[in-house]
Amino acid sequence: MSVRRFHPFLYGTPVLTPLGRRQGAPCLLHLASRAFTVHSIPIQQPSSLHWEAGAPPEHSGNPTQESPLMILADLHNHTKYSHGGNSPAEMYAAAQAKGLEIIGFTEHSPRPLGFDYTNEYRDKLTRHLPDYASEVLALKAANANGPCRVLFGMEMDWLEGQLDFTLASCAAYDFDYLLGSVHFIGQWGFDDGSEPWKGMSQEECEIQYTRYFEIWERMLASGLFNIAAHPDLVKIFSVEQFHVWLTKPESQALVRRGLAALRQSGMSMEISSAGLRKACREIYPAPPIMVMAAEMDLPISFASDAHVTDDVGYGFARLASYARAFGFKEYTVFDRGQRNVYPI
């Protein structure tokens, strides 16, 4: 049986728990359609936890597979309060309908002036942030015992030279967890549209990839966030060029430095289906980064980055297959800073 190792000093005690356990929910062991044994962190606790599972859940995946693939937590979801299309309640209902047992709300945090998208939603987001918080917290309270629990998070930007702003944003509410994202290279929102990328040579693209991953490393090393969202977002509009860059040893060394910072900060790496819906048509992160993450035994989390109800839990069977193909067998959920681990 494979053993996934995480940071003992960051990770604490074995934390593989049935979903809902921390909230005193009714027994939810039905979530596991098979008996499983997981070795977690080798400190002062039994070295393994074993549960006999009950009947498979209805949403347990392809019935032709011997071992159903399951991801029951989507930790990256937006609402109509930024550029999404649905209310928290509507997103929650979609998560419940799709059989998820945890939905994490991670609305964008308003950015400071000077960091702008073409269709900037700063004013709307700032005005409605209290609504976002109160609605998500109400959903969380109302569904504390499941069957689908709610986590209250935020997607934070790492903006160069804006540390004080970011610190204040992180402390604005008592979040369950925070996503750390790089959407800006300098003051350029590089994922805001394909136009700036169209005329770029391979060399010009590579300059941007390098800048992105240098910024990414600083974001990861800040220690402010729990999950590294869409790790290679920078490939969004130039995926072919990105893969050329990623074959180079110096590129891989740069990415690896970021992953080491991620590990050092006790974070997990998001595996996101959002890229499948974008121009790159590829999961974030790309296979070479998955290989590095697997070699480093990094914790992972799953996300759809949904902005509308249809995309909640999007492509999760594919994400599970993808992760398992690189040897991952567990994924992480952060809940008020505590890391819980569940089988894929």
Ligand SMILES: [Zn+2]
């Ligand atoms: Zn993002």
Ligand SMILES: [Zn+2]
């Ligand atoms: Zn997002």
